[in-house]
Amino acid sequence: MSSNNQLAHTPLFDWHSANGGRMVEFAGWSMPVQYTGIVEEHQATRTAVGMFDISHMGRVLVDGPDAAGYLDRLLTRSVVDMKPHQIRYSLICNEAGGILDDVLCYRVTLANGEPSGYGLVVNAGNRQKILSWMETHQTDFDVKLEDITATYGMFAAQGPRAIEILDPHISCELTSLRYYTGQVAQVCGVECFVSRTGYTGEDGCEIVCPADQLPDVWQQLLDASSDVGGRAVGLGARDTLRLEAGMPLYGHELGETINPVQAGLDFAVNLRDRDFIGREAIVGFQKDHKQTVRVGIQMEGKRVAREGATILFGDQQAGAVTSGTFSPTFNHPIAMAYVCTSAAAPGTPLAVDVRGQEHPAQVVPLPFYERGK
């Protein structure tokens, strides 16, 4: 139905096509939105293992004598104090405090424990923008940037059974790899970078693998996970999973006109004893109590509030929905939105204009879903 002309292909493109993947355009890539159905794939991830092709995400290596100081200038989180194996969620902001991207920053560490530069994983749709931003700010630093998006692919295994299923196939001990750490390890005999990270609200890991060997590694791990009900999961369920987990998505909850304070991402900003691009503006936003803030919304009925829907508080326009879906876990519609602070407290009754009709809703705390510890 849709043309796949000129779209980039991940190393798993042929696999998706051969396995029922319904391919759609996403940020210039041809990606599977689903295989058998969003709900089925969502539940598999919440109860067993979901396997996600995330090769479309941008991967950039940063090395050289000034790598730490350089990234410390670009990222809202501190980088110079990162320990071997450590990974941090961070933002990249412009001078005005607007969010250019949200990223994972890796203290890349070899199998022998030696640190070896840094890695950034950036959103697919922001890759070119961030690469140019990084090049523009490179001048005073002795660093080497390398975009390895094409030479490596990346996939995620997420779910309550992901770690136990993957562990026998990975040379490092996954169970002792702490959350938000990663290291080089053999996966099905192939040297990969394995991290205990994800975007679903479940435990699991993400694996960066040489592109030419990825389909084989993927198939072996998928076969292993299918014994417990694991399956491949498309972007459709990736979206419902991250929404339930209250995780923002660039282009929806995050963008250049949104700052980290209103996005509720203060934890991803280290202001103390350091300077970085956007710092001054962000300090200013901390004192601004008039800006809209990100909240969770639960609908009373079954009608789904979608992106762009207007939110009403009494007879006032209070904001707009940035992402909305039907939650497969809770069996009712959920959404994230930006609303004025007077309408942001959990329990606040609101109405959402869905295609011209007002539907009752209320503010609820984020995240909607938290896995059992």
Place this chain on the structure above:
Amino acid sequence: MKQEDLLYAKTHEWVAVAKEGGTQIATVGISAFAVEALTDLVFIELPAVGKQVEAEQPFCEVESVKAVSDIYAPVDGEVVAVNSALPDTLETLSSDPYGAGWIAKIKVTNDANLAKLLDHAAYQKQCEE
């Protein structure tokens, strides 16, 4: 109803026409192809009985996990009945799209609309494109 005997709109609604007294009643649903394409349906907003509808205009909305979609009236007329069991048994849209999954009955006021609809073979051809 046998899908071979139905008429179809380009927008994937099926239509079964029956004579009741002097008037033509069109029973309307959505095709298996449409249900398959929509996937994971979670909600349907049925039209009100008595509503005047216009051919090729939205008269009903269906929500999937991913998106909301319009269902278009295939003919001009008046809604004379709706499948009120459907919102609580949405799975019948996929298990029996041409039977228990019917959506509404419309009293046809303009015969010319029917001539614009596709027969099964022509609709199949459209879906394969």
